[in-house]
Amino acid sequence: MAIDPLKKLTLIAPVASGPLVLKTLQRLGCVQVCDVAERLPAGEEQMLSRGAVSADAVEENLRKVDLILHLLDTHAPKRQSLMDALAPLPMLVEREEIDRAVREFDLEGYHRGGAALDETWRGLERRIADLRSQIESLSPHRIVPFALGDLSRPRRTRLLYGTADRQRAADLRSRFAWEILPQEDTASKRVPIVLACLREEEDSARQALAGLGFEEALLPGVSGKPLAVIRELEAELQRAEAAFEAATEQIRALAVHRRTVTILKAYWTSRRGREQAAAKSLQGKWVHVLCGWIRVRDLPKLRESLAGEVPGAEIVLEDPGPEDEVPVSLSMHHTWRPIQGLVSMFGLPPYRDFDPSPFLLVNFYVFFGICFSDVGYGVMLVLFSLWLAHRNREHTAANDFARNLLYAGLSTIVFGVLLGSWFGDLPKYLGEGNFLLALQQRFAMLDPLTRILDALLLALGIGILNQFYGIAVKMYGALRQGDWTTAICDGLFWLIALPGLVIMAARMFVDLPPALWNTGLALFLTGSLGLVLTQGRDVKHPVGRLLTGVVSLYGIVGSYGFTAFLGDVLSYCRLLALGLTTGIVANTFNMLADMAGSAPVVGPLFFIVILLAGHVFNFLISLLGAFIHSMRLIYVEFFGRFYEGGSQPFRPLGFDSPLAAVREPAKT
Incomplete structure (x- = not known):
C-alpha cells in the first residue's frame, strides 16, 4: 500500500549493443526511457550524438497492416458480444506467436493483394452506381x-x-x-x-x-433505342454485381488472418515505441547511453537479463533529486488493489507524498452500500462481478474493476439487510410468514421510508465523520514529511473547532446538557482562535496576518472554512436520496406487479415479467447512480480535504498496444 520507490537509471553499453539493449528493455517492461540530453550537465551532451534512427519502415508496415484491418472491418466485421463492445479488451498472445507472425506472415504479399482487391472493389462499386444511374435515366424513355x-x-x-x-x-x-x-x-x-x-x-x-x-x-x-440500351446495361450490371460479390468474398477470405494481422498491428505499434525510445538515447564512438526510471523491485530482473543478453552493459543508479519530476507507480496487495483504480481515475499523487488508496477502503464501499442498499441487488451485483472477474481473470485492469464491483456488492448486501430492503418490499407480496419476510423483519434496523429524519441524520453524521477523517489524513500526510506546522495549523485546529461547531449547532434541534454545550463552546473558541492566529502565517504584516486569519474562518482564504464544511456535509444528503430512490422505484415495481398479478389466467405471468423487467431496470439505473455519486463524494468532499493528484504515471517501455497483450508464463 505505497508508492513504489524509483531510481534514476543510466545504462551504458557497447555502441553496437544499442538495439539489443532496447529490445531487452522492451521485453522486460520495467524501464521508462527518458531523453539522455535532459539528464546530462550543460555542455556534456556535445560529447555524444543522436544515433541514426528512422521509423519509416515501422510506419510503412503500420500503414500496410491498417489497410488490411480496414478491409476486414468493412467487409467482414468481427462479431462481438455486448460486453466486448462496451469494454473491449486486448487479446492475449504468447511471445512465440508474436515472433511467428512477424517471421512467417507475408505482410507485403497480403498488402499488395488487399490493395488490389480494394481498388477492384471500389472500381466495381463506382461502375455499379454509374450503371444504375444510366438505367434510371433511360427508364422513362424505354418505350421510345x-x-x-x-x-x-x-x-x-x-x-x-x-x-x-x-x-x-x-x-x-x-x-x-x-x-x-x-x-x-x-x-x-x-x-x-x-x-x-x-x-x-x-x-x-x-x-x-x-x-x-x-x-x-x-x-x-x-x-x-432506349429499351435495347437498357437491356445491355442491365446485363453489364449483372456481370458487375457478380464481380463485386466475388471481390467481396475474396476480401472476406482474408478474415482467417485477422488474429495474425492484429498481432502485427500491436507489434509494429510497440516497435514504434521502441524507435521513439531509441531517439532519446545518445551514443559516442564506443558507447551507447540510455537514461530512464526503474522501480527498485525491478532491479534484480534487469541486472540478470543484461548480464545474460548484453555483455559489457553497466547501469548507474541515483536517487531522485528534489527538482526531478518523478513518475509514479502504485503497488498494493492483490486483495485490495481494485480501489487503486479510483485513485488513478482522479490522478496519481506526487512521488514524495503518500498513496491515498488505503484510506478509501472503508468510506467508498460504505457510500456505495448506502446508495444501493438492497439485498437482492447486492446479490445480483456479486454474481455479475464474480462472472466478470472469472471472464477477465487474465486482464488485470478488468479483473480489478470486477472485484471492485464484488466488494461494492457485498457492502450493498450488508446495508440492504440493515435497512430492510430485499428487492424493495417484495417479501410482503410473497405471502404471510415467508422466509424472506422473516429475515427482513429480524435484521432491519432502520427503514428510511418510514424514519426519513433518522436516515437524514445518519447521512449527515457520516458526512461529518468523513470530513474529520479527511482532515486527519491531511495531518498524517504533513507529519510524514515532518511538517508539524501544517499538521497543527491546517489540521488539528480544524479538528478542534469543527466538533465544537457541530455541538453548538445541535443545540438548535435538541436539548443539550450544559456541560456538553460548554465543552462545544470551548472547543469552537479554542480552535477558532488557533485558526485566526495561524491561517495568515504567510502574510508579513501583523494586521494583514490577523485579518487573513479571521476571513479564513469563512473559507474565502486558507485551507478550509466553516461554510465549506457545511456545504460538504450537506452534500452527503445524496446518500439518503440515492438510497430512497432505489427503494421507492423497487417498491413501485412490486406494487405494479402485484396489481397485474391479480388478473385471471395470465396474472402470474404478468407478475413475473413486470418483476423481472422492473428490477433489472432499477438495478442498472441505481447501480450507475450509486457508483457515480460515491465517487463524487470521494473526489470532491473527501479528496478536497487533503489530496491533489496530477502526477505522471510510470510508463515503462514494453509491448504497449490496446489490441494485444503478452501473456506472461506462470511463475513456478
Whole structure:
C-alpha cells in the first residue's frame, strides 16, 4: 500500500549493443526511457550524438497492416458480444506467436493483394452506381420506338422530344409537325411527343412550346433505342454485381488472418515505441547511453537479463533529486488493489507524498452500500462481478474493476439487510410468514421510508465523520514529511473547532446538557482562535496576518472554512436520496406487479415479467447512480480535504498496444 520507490537509471553499453539493449528493455517492461540530453550537465551532451534512427519502415508496415484491418472491418466485421463492445479488451498472445507472425506472415504479399482487391472493389462499386444511374435515366424513355441518335440526324430540321399536356395537344398540332408516341400509362395527363421545326426557327419554336405546356426531356448520351440500351446495361450490371460479390468474398477470405494481422498491428505499434525510445538515447564512438526510471523491485530482473543478453552493459543508479519530476507507480496487495483504480481515475499523487488508496477502503464501499442498499441487488451485483472477474481473470485492469464491483456488492448486501430492503418490499407480496419476510423483519434496523429524519441524520453524521477523517489524513500526510506546522495549523485546529461547531449547532434541534454545550463552546473558541492566529502565517504584516486569519474562518482564504464544511456535509444528503430512490422505484415495481398479478389466467405471468423487467431496470439505473455519486463524494468532499493528484504515471517501455497483450508464463 505505497508508492513504489524509483531510481534514476543510466545504462551504458557497447555502441553496437544499442538495439539489443532496447529490445531487452522492451521485453522486460520495467524501464521508462527518458531523453539522455535532459539528464546530462550543460555542455556534456556535445560529447555524444543522436544515433541514426528512422521509423519509416515501422510506419510503412503500420500503414500496410491498417489497410488490411480496414478491409476486414468493412467487409467482414468481427462479431462481438455486448460486453466486448462496451469494454473491449486486448487479446492475449504468447511471445512465440508474436515472433511467428512477424517471421512467417507475408505482410507485403497480403498488402499488395488487399490493395488490389480494394481498388477492384471500389472500381466495381463506382461502375455499379454509374450503371444504375444510366438505367434510371433511360427508364422513362424505354418505350421510345426509335434510336435516340435519330433526333439529331436531320440537317435542316430540329426534332424535339418531350411531354405535353394531353388537353393542349390540339394546339400543338395546329402549329408544328408532331407525332404522339405510345405510352405505358394511358391515364396520364401528359403524353410523350416528338415535334419538328426548321433549325433557323428553333428559338421561336421553343418559346412558343413553353407557353403551350411542352417540357423537353433531358436525354442521356446514348444513340440506340432506349429499351435495347437498357437491356445491355442491365446485363453489364449483372456481370458487375457478380464481380463485386466475388471481390467481396475474396476480401472476406482474408478474415482467417485477422488474429495474425492484429498481432502485427500491436507489434509494429510497440516497435514504434521502441524507435521513439531509441531517439532519446545518445551514443559516442564506443558507447551507447540510455537514461530512464526503474522501480527498485525491478532491479534484480534487469541486472540478470543484461548480464545474460548484453555483455559489457553497466547501469548507474541515483536517487531522485528534489527538482526531478518523478513518475509514479502504485503497488498494493492483490486483495485490495481494485480501489487503486479510483485513485488513478482522479490522478496519481506526487512521488514524495503518500498513496491515498488505503484510506478509501472503508468510506467508498460504505457510500456505495448506502446508495444501493438492497439485498437482492447486492446479490445480483456479486454474481455479475464474480462472472466478470472469472471472464477477465487474465486482464488485470478488468479483473480489478470486477472485484471492485464484488466488494461494492457485498457492502450493498450488508446495508440492504440493515435497512430492510430485499428487492424493495417484495417479501410482503410473497405471502404471510415467508422466509424472506422473516429475515427482513429480524435484521432491519432502520427503514428510511418510514424514519426519513433518522436516515437524514445518519447521512449527515457520516458526512461529518468523513470530513474529520479527511482532515486527519491531511495531518498524517504533513507529519510524514515532518511538517508539524501544517499538521497543527491546517489540521488539528480544524479538528478542534469543527466538533465544537457541530455541538453548538445541535443545540438548535435538541436539548443539550450544559456541560456538553460548554465543552462545544470551548472547543469552537479554542480552535477558532488557533485558526485566526495561524491561517495568515504567510502574510508579513501583523494586521494583514490577523485579518487573513479571521476571513479564513469563512473559507474565502486558507485551507478550509466553516461554510465549506457545511456545504460538504450537506452534500452527503445524496446518500439518503440515492438510497430512497432505489427503494421507492423497487417498491413501485412490486406494487405494479402485484396489481397485474391479480388478473385471471395470465396474472402470474404478468407478475413475473413486470418483476423481472422492473428490477433489472432499477438495478442498472441505481447501480450507475450509486457508483457515480460515491465517487463524487470521494473526489470532491473527501479528496478536497487533503489530496491533489496530477502526477505522471510510470510508463515503462514494453509491448504497449490496446489490441494485444503478452501473456506472461506462470511463475513456478
